[in-house]
Amino acid sequence: MNAEQFRIWGARATRWSVLGCITFFLAFPFGWMLITAFKRTGDLYDLKHNPFVFYEAPTLEHIHRLFAETHYNQWLLNTAFVGVLVVFITVLLAVPAGYALARLTGNWGEKLGIGIFLTYLVPPTLLFIPLSRVVVNLHLDDSLWSLVLVYPSFTVPFSAWLMMGFFKAIPKDVEEAAMIDGYSRLGAFIRVVVPISLAGILTVAIFSFTLAMQEFVYAVTFISSVRNLTVSVGVPTFLVHGDVYFWGSLMAGCFIASVPVAILYNFFVDRFIAGFTAGAIK
């Protein structure tokens, strides 16, 4: 083996060991959820057992218990309810805003766009204290509507920014042709630009949904009764502090709430990153 070959093999081995170790670190907790969720209770809590091996046949008892004996079902429904309404509000506000930023507001639109993007960086931890008072004053405390009201405050800025990028990529001729055909500027936007931007709007919808689903700080602040929680708060607060020997159901709940949404998100992540870093990376 000559030096050149040696070097190539060395590089390849380094790359695969880096990939292997880090990927294992990142994916392991999800695999661990899966193993735990299907292990029988006796098998799970026997310290003499190898935790990676199934000594007894896998079981569905934990998943059954999760749905039959906890509020998990209700939390999933609550999450879907909040998510859908947040998506609706976000699309309604962010799509026109993105179009205005891309086409109609000229030079100050650019600055306004950066301003809107920066509000995305204002974190819940700075706002949750005053917002908790606002929510009480509106009599929305302990109600899912408080989340519907507040979540667009972080989905709209980012979505408007993302839509701006999409609209900028559409050639101006498209609207000009439509306006020559007799549409107003607004008509051209609604009838011609929006239909060809459905991919962008879908991306924004998916992100808003997943961001709403992941949110924790506002939900833990505003919601107090078990029945009104979302999955991302219900699982860590109410399931954890129940029964000590509840890890099987808990991990089943974690897996069901995280991996399907992760798969959905995965399809759109490149667009998300492109929007995230636009302006910062070229």
Next chain:
Amino acid sequence: MDSSAQIKPAAANPVRARRRAASILDREGWLGPLLISPAILYIVLLVGMPFFMALYYSVSNTTAGSETMAFVGLRNFANVIGTPNFQTALKNTFTFALLSQVVILIFSNALALALQNDFRGKRLIRFLILLPWVAPISIGTIAWLWIFDSTYSVLNWTLRMVGAIQGQGFMWLGVPHLAMGSIIAVHVWRQLPLATVILLAGLSSIPKDIHDAAAVDGAGFWRHFFQVTLPLILPISLVVLLFGLVFTFTDMIIIYNLTRGGPYDTTQVLASLAFYTGIAGGDLAEGAAISLFLFPLLLAVALGFLRIARRTEVT
């Protein structure tokens, strides 16, 4: 001016009628603000207004139950700064942010370089790598709670198996320095995917002929890395660092779910302390004061972003 001339045929000709409506909706000076103002209004009401409320709370004596509010000047800040809780939290915030960012930068660069070229199975590996970031973090953290469990920790079991420890093993979340280490590990786990993907996006924007030119010039791996790749990825790493700092300074979810700030407040950070003081403790004013200490940090990061945005515009 010729509107009277347009009105008559408008009734007869639908295209003309549309034209007339168009004359109002065509004016970009009106339409732009019309389309953008609902979003702006929403952001002003739900981000801007609460922000100024937070400023006001921090100089008042308001609590969760009270209806009245009196101006107390900088008393909250003075009170807060004096407490050992706050000083610990401030110190922990920086330890947590800086250590985790160093580890994230090193790992994400290594990972991005390893993922740069195409190979079989890359899509699957990318999906696995992205999991911690795309799954809800509060839920991912619970898996770690199980991994760090005091009795059934799989980490302790593995260490026992390879003979590194004997007996019960580590209390991952129960011992001061170890707890901070565990928190940082989980935070790295959560943020590494985002950092890697941003770096990959940046790496793919570097023209390939730069690398080819360096290869032609006979640069070896390390020389190539330090003189070509590193200068090119530094600006992207800066973006990663800025995003990372924002999310690290303001995060309390991992700490809330794993240690609740314990043991003995050794993992309490500003964000979690603000939560425990303002929401759990009901002292809105002091909580707001604590969370406002985050603001200068965030402002610095935002200014960093603006500088980068401006620089890329020029080039």
